[in-house]
Amino acid sequence: MDLKGLSGGQYKPLSDDGITTIHKAAITILEKTGMTFESGLDDTLTMLESAGAWVDRTQGRIRFPGKLIEEQVKKAPNRVILYSRDGKNNLDLTENRVYLGTGGAAIKVLDLETGKPRATTLHDIYQIGRLVDRLNHIHFYLRPCIPTDISESDYDINMFYACLNATTKHVMSGVNNEAGLHQIVDLASMIAGDKSLLQKRPFISIITSFAISPLKLCTQSTRIMQEANRLKIPVALSAAPMSGSTSPMTMAGTLAQLHAEQLAGICICQLTQAGAPILYGGIPGMANLKTMGYLGGAVECGMMNAAIHQLAHHIGVPNYNSSGLTDSKVPDAQAGWEKAMTTLLTAMGGSNYVHHAAGMLESMLAVAYEQYVIDDEIIGMCCKVLDGIKVDPDHLALDVIDSIGPGGNFMTSEHTMKYMRKEYFPGNGVSDSRSRDKWEKDGGLDARERARKLAKRILSEAPTSHISEEMDRSIRNRFKILLKTA
Amino acid sequence: MNTFQPIIDALLDLDKQRVITLVRDALNNQVSAKDILNQGLIAGMDVVGERMEKEDMFIPEVLQAAQIMGAAVEILKPLLGEDSASANGRVVIGTVKGDLHDIGKNLVSMMIKSAGLEVHDLGVDISPERFVEAIKSKDAKILCMSALLTTTMPMMKRTIDALTESGMRNTVKVMVGGAPVTQNFAREIGADAYAPDAGSAAKAAKAMVQP
Numbered sequence: 159m160d161l162k163g164l165s166g167g168q169y170k171p172l173s174d175d176g177i178t179t180i181h182k183a184a185i186t187i188l189e190k191t192g193m194t195f196e197s198g199l200d201d202t203l204t205m206l207e208s209a210g211a212w213v214d215r216t217q218g219r220i221r222f223p224g225k226l227i228e229e230q231v232k233k234a235p236n237r238v239i240l241y242s243r244d245g246k247n248n249l250d251l252t253e254n255r256v257y258l259g260t261g262g263a264a265i266k267v268l269d270l271e272t273g274k275p276r277a278t279t280l281h282d283i284y285q286i287g288r289l290v291d292r293l294n295h296i297h298f299y300l301r302p303c304i305p306t307d308i309s310e311s312d313y314d315i316n317m318f319y320a321c322l323n324a325t326t327k328h329v330m331s332g333v334n335n336e337a338g339l340h341q342i343v344d345l346a347s348m349i350a351g352d353k354s355l356l357q358k359r360p361f362i363s364i365i366t367s368f369a370i371s372p373l374k375l376c377t378q379s380t381r382i383m384q385e386a387n388r389l390k391i392p393v394a395l396s397a398a399p400m401s402g403s404t405s406p407m408t409m410a411g412t413l414a415q416l417h418a419e420q421l422a423g424i425c426i427c428q429l430t431q432a433g434a435p436i437l438y439g440g441i442p443g444m445a446n447l448k449t450m451g452y453l454g455g456a457v458e459c460g461m462m463n464a465a466i467h468q469l470a471h472h473i474g475v476p477n478y479n480s481s482g483l484t485d486s487k488v489p490d491a492q493a494g495w496e497k498a499m500t501t502l503l504t505a506m507g508g509s510n511y512v513h514h515a516a517g518m519l520e521s522m523l524a525v526a527y528e529q530y531v532i533d534d535e536i537i538g539m540c541c542k543v544l545d546g547i548k549v550d551p552d553h554l555a556l557d558v559i560d561s562i563g564p565g566g567n568f569m570t571s572e573h574t575m576k577y578m579r580k581e582y583f584p585g586n587g588v589s590d591s592r593s594r595d596k597w598e599k600d601g602g603l604d605a606r607e608r609a610r611k612l613a614k615r616i617l618s619e620a621p622t623s624h625i626s627e628e629m630d631r632s633i634r635n636r637f638k639i640l641l642k643t644a
Numbered sequence: 645m646n647t648f649q650p651i652i653d654a655l656l657d658l659d660k661q662r663v664i665t666l667v668r669d670a671l672n673n674q675v676s677a678k679d680i681l682n683q684g685l686i687a688g689m690d691v692v693g694e695r696m697e698k699e700d701m702f703i704p705e706v707l708q709a710a711q712i713m714g715a716a717v718e719i720l721k722p723l724l725g726e727d728s729a730s731a732n733g734r735v736v737i738g739t740v741k742g743d744l745h746d747i748g749k750n751l752v753s754m755m756i757k758s759a760g761l762e763v764h765d766l767g768v769d770i771s772p773e774r775f776v777e778a779i780k781s782k783d784a785k786i787l788c789m790s791a792l793l794t795t796t797m798p799m800m801k802r803t804i805d806a807l808t809e810s811g812m813r814n815t816v817k818v819m820v821g822g823a824p825v826t827q828n829f830a831r832e833i834g835a836d837a838y839a840p841d842a843g844s845a846a847k848a849a850k851a852m853v854q855p
C-alpha cells in the first residue's frame with residue numbers, strides 16, 4: 159500500500175485569524191526586537207544591511223523591515239522536490255502533501271542483541287539505513303545517529319556515504335563545516351554523474367541549525383546554510399526552541415518567536431541566492447519545567463508542529479518539522495502513545511517533511527532498531543488516516559448490498575475480493591491480532607520483541623549495496639571511507 | 645525552632661519581601677551576617693536543591709528562589725567582609741569550545757552560586773586557553789565544564805591538559821557534566837568529579853571546598 163505524499167490539512171490547530179495574527183506578530187518581533195548574532199558573520203551583516211535591514215554592530219542587533227521580509231520570502235520556491243535515487247520515493251514537498259521519515263543525531267542505540275543502550279557507531283548508520291530501505295512507510299533517511307567510533311573530522315563524508323550505500327531513499331544530514339559540505343556535494347555529484355545533475359535531482363539535502371533560540375544567528379550554521387544556497391542544494395532551516403526555556407511558556411508565543419526566526423532565516427537564504435530551495439524548519443518543543451530537559455513526547459508538541467505547517471503554508475514555503483519523539487527510554491506503551499499522538503497530529507496538519515518520526519527514544523538521545531519497525535507501522539496508520547474514506551458508487555456498494563441481501567454475508571463476494579487488499583491498512587506484521595492460543599504458542603512475545611524479530615530478519619538478509627562496485631572504488635580512492643560493508 | 649526557620653520558610657514560599665524584612669530584622673537583632681547567610685539563606689537553598697532533585701519544584705521557582713537569595717545577599721554583602729563567598733571557593737564554569745548548549749550549564753552555575761560559592765560563568769564556546777586564563781585571574785579552585793556534543797567532549801580533556809601545562813592542575817578541582825558525559829568518561833580524562841544534574845553538581849562543588 160503506497161501511502162506517501164497524501165494530503166493532510168484536516169487538523170488545523172490555528173484558525174485563519176490565528177495564522178495572520180502570529181504572522182504579524184513575527185514581523186513585529188523582527189522589526190522591534192530583532193535578531194542577534196555571534197562574531198564571524200560580517201559578510202552576512204553587510205549583505206543584510208545593503209538590502210535594507212538595520213544592523214547595529216555594537217549592540218549586536220539586526221532589525222528587519224517587514225517589507226524586506228515579505229519581499230524575500232516571496233522568492234522562496236513553494237515546491238521543493240527531494241529525490242530518491244531510484245525514483246520510487248521522491249518527495250514532492252508542496253501544499254499539504256505529507257512525508258515522514260527518520261531524524262536525529264542520537265548518541266545511544268539499544269543494541270539489537272542485548273537490548274541495552276550503547277554508543278552509536280558508523281555501522282549503526284549503515285544498518286539502520288538498510289532497515290529503513292525496506293520499511294515502506296518510512297519515506298526518507300535522515301542520518302539518525304552519530305558515528306561516535308570515528309574521528310570528528312571524518313564524520314561528514316562517512317555519514318553520507320553510509321546512508322547512500324544503505325538506501326536509495328532521499329538522504330539528509332547536517333554537516334560540521336563548509337569544507338564538509340563541499341565534500342559531500344562532491345561525493346553526491348560523483349554518484350549523480352556531475353554537479354548539475356545533482357542540482358537538478360537532489361537526492362541529498364542539508365539541515366542547518368542556523369538559529370539558536372531565542373533569536374540568535376549561529377555563525378557556523380548560518381555560513382553552511384548560505385553555502386548550501388549558493389550550491390543550490392536544498393536546505394532545512396532548523397530552529398528548535400523549547401517553550402518555557404528558550405521561548406515563551408505559551409504555545410502562541412513560541413510559534414510567534416519561531417516564525418520570526420524562520421522568516422529571518424528565509425530572508426538570509428533568498429538574499430544569498432534568490433530562489434534557493436529551502437524548507438521552513440520550525441521545530442517547536444517544550445521544556446520539562448521540573449528539570450529543563452527536552453520534552454519530546456508532549457501532546458502539545460504534536461499540536462504546535464501541526465501549527466508550523468499552517469504558518470509555513472501561509473507564506474508559501476514547504477516545511478520541515480518533527481513528530482514521533484518520546485521521552486520514554488525503551489519501546490514501551492508510553493513510547494507508543496506519545497509517537498502515535500504526535501505523528502497523527504503532525505500528519506493531519508499537512509506537514510510536508512516530518513523528521514524524527516521513526517526510531518527515536520529518550521528525548522532525542524537514543525534510537526532503537528526495533529523502534530523503526532514499530533514506527534513504520536504507526537506512520538503507515540497515520541498516512542492511512544489521510545487517505546480518508548472514499549465515497550463513490552463502487553465504494554458505497556449498493557448493488558452488492560442488494561444482491562447479498564438481508565441475512566447473508568460478504569465473505570465470498572467479488573466486491574470483497576476486489577477491495578480486501580486496498581481498503582484496509584495491512585500493517586508490516588508487527589501488530590499481533592491472533593488468538594491468545596496462537597500468540598502463546600509463538601512465545602507470547604510483546605510488541606518490542608516482535609519488532610526485534612522483524613528487524614533481525616531484515617538485517618539477516620544479504621545486503622545490497624546501492625553504490626556500484628566501480629563507483630565504490632572511485633569513491634574510496636578519493637575519500638577516506640571507513641565503512642566496512644558485507 | 646531554629647531561629648533561621650522563618651527565613652528558610654519565606655524563601656521556600658518565594659516571598660521576597662518577607663525574606664528581606666526578616667534578614668533586616670535579624671541584622672537589627674545583632675545576628676551575624678555570616679550566620680544569616682549560612683544558616684538561613686544557604687540552608688534554604690539546600691532545601692530548594694533537594695526539592696529540585698526530587699522534581700517537587702518547577703525550575704522557574706528554583707530560579708526565583710535563587711534571585712531572592714541574591715537580593716538578600718546584597719544586603720548582607722557590606723557586612724560579610726571581603727571574601728565570604730570567595731572564601732568558600734571560587735568557581736569558573738563554561739561550555740567547552742565548539743559547543744553552544746548552555747541551558748544545563750546555566751542551571752548548574754545558578755545552583756552552585758546558591759550553594760554559597762562565587763561563580764564566574766564564562767559562557768559558551770570557551771577555549772582551553774580562556775579557561776586557564778580565567779582560573780589564573782580569578783584564583784579559582786574549581787573548574788566546571790559542560791559539553792552536550794560527542795564532538796566537543798574531547799575539549800574537556802584538552803582543557804585539563806592545558807591546566808596541567810599551566811602548572812595549576814594540582815590546585816584546581818575539575819568537575820564535568822552534560823548529557824553525553826558519564827562518570828566513566830570523567831575518570832578517563834582525569835577529571836575529579838562528575839554530576840548528572842545541577843542539584844548534585846552543587847552538592848559536589850560544596851563538598852570539594854569543605855575543609
Ligand code: B12
Binds near residue numbers: 367743745749793822
Ligand atoms: C536544546 C538543544 C539544542 C539547542 C541549544 C539551546 C541552548 N541555548 O543551549 C540548539 C537548538 C541551539 C541546539 C543546537 C545543536 N544541537 Co542540540 N540539543 C538540544 C537538546 C534537545 C536539549 C539540551 C538541553 O538543553 N537539555 C536540558 C538541560 C537542562 O539538560 P543538560 O544540558 O543535559 O544539563 C543537565 C545535566 O547534563 C547536567 N550538566 C550539564 N552541564 C554540566 C556541567 C557540569 C560541570 C555538571 C557537573 C553537570 C552538568 O546538569 C544539567 C541540569 O540538570 C539535546 C537533546 C537532549 N535531550 O539532551 C540536543 C543535542 C545535544 N543536540 C544535538 C545536536 C546534533 C545539535 C546540533 C549539532 C544540531 C545541528 N545538526 O546543527 C547543534 C549544535 C550547536 C553547537 N555548536 O553547540 C545532539 C547531540 C549529538 C552529538 N553529536 O552529541 C542532541 C543529543 C540531539 C539529537 N539527538 O539530535 N541544540
